[in-house]
Amino acid sequence: MSRSPKKAVAGRSDKSDKGKKLPPPPPPREGGEVGRVIRAQSNRADVEIDGKLMECTLRGRMRLEERKEANPMVVGDLVRVFPSREEGTGVVEEVLPRKSVLARARTGKMPQVLAANVDQALIVFAAALPDPDSYQLYQLDKLLVQAQSGQLAPLICCNKIDLRPESREVFDEYVNLGFPVVYTSAKAGIGLEELRERLHGKLNVLCGPSGVGKSSLLNALHPGLQIRTGEVSDWTRKGKHTTTRAEMHALGPETWVVDTPGIRRLELWEVPKEEVEEYFPEIEGLWEQCADPNCMHLDEGNCEVRRRVESGEISERRYESYRSIVQGR
Ligand SMILES: Nc1nc2c(ncn2[C@@H]2O[C@H](COP(=O)(O)OP(=O)(O)OP(=O)(O)O)[C@@H](O)[C@H]2O)c(=O)[nH]1
Ligand SMILES: [Mg+2]
C-alpha cells in the first residue's frame, strides 16, 4: 500500500503507476525487422529473428546519442534491424523501449544494465560454498529490491543444497515472507523439475554471486548448452568470474534464460529511498501505524516497524538490510 497522495509526489510511487517511469515508445518506423539481442558487446550484438541469428552492428549515429548507462544494447533488448548486403549480418537502427531492466550502479563508472525485457529474476545463492552468511544475505536482499524495482518478478534459488541441507532454514525465512523459493542441486539433480516448471514460458535472468552455480544450473536443465563453469579451486580465489558476459540461452521454444557474471557487491540503481519499503513485505504498509506519517522507520519516535523489530515480529537482520539500503550503504 502506498502513502497519501502528498507523499507520492515526494517520490513514493504506487506499484500501479510505476510503469509511467518508462519512456513512451517512439513512433514506429518503416521497414526492418524486430529481433531480440542474445549476446552483446559494446556496439555489436547477435540478434535472433524468427529463430535465425544475425550478426549486427549498431548504427553509427546511435553510438553518439547521450546515454545514462554504459551499454547501448543489452541482452534481451528488442531492436529494429535492417539487413546488410552480406548474408546473416545487419545494422541495428533502433533499440526499442525496455519494459523491464535488471541493472546495477557502479562507483566511478556508468550504471550497467545486465538484461532487459525479462519477466523473472532467478536470484541464485548457495547453501554452502559460498556460505549464506550475513554479507551474502544482504546481497540477496538488495537483489530482491533491484529486481522488483526494475519490474521483474523475483524467484529465489538456494543451490548446492546437497552440500548442506540444513541451509534450507536460512532461506525458509524468505518463504515465510511470501517470496517463491526453490531448493536445488545442479550436481545431485535435486529440485530441477520444479525449477524448470517455474522458468517455463518466461524470459528469465539468472543473477547472484560468483560460484553459486548459475551456469551449472543451466547445464543441468539443458545439458546440450555446455556452458563453461568454474572449477572449485578456481572460483574460491577472489576475483574469479567464470561467466564473463551476459548471454541468453533457449531452454525451450518460449523459455529463455540469461546467464550473467557473478555480482560480488551490488550497488542499487535508481531505487528512491522512499520506495524501498515496498519491496520489504514485512515493512510495507506499516507507516500507517507509525506516529509520523512520513516515517522512514529509521530513528523516528513511535515507529511501528521498530516496535516489531524489538518484539521479534520482524527479523533484525532483514530490518538492518532495509536500513542499510535506505541509507545507501
Ligand atoms: N556440490 C555442488 N557443487 C555445485 C553445484 N552447482 C555448482 N557447483 C559447483 O560450483 C562451482 C561454480 O559453479 P558455476 O556454475 O561456474 O558458478 P557460477 O554461479 O556460474 O559462477 P560465475 O560464472 O563466476 O558467476 C563449480 O565447481 C560447480 O561444479 C551444486 O549443486 N552442488
Ligand atoms: Mg557462470
Ligand SMILES: [Zn+2]
Ligand atoms: Zn516507522
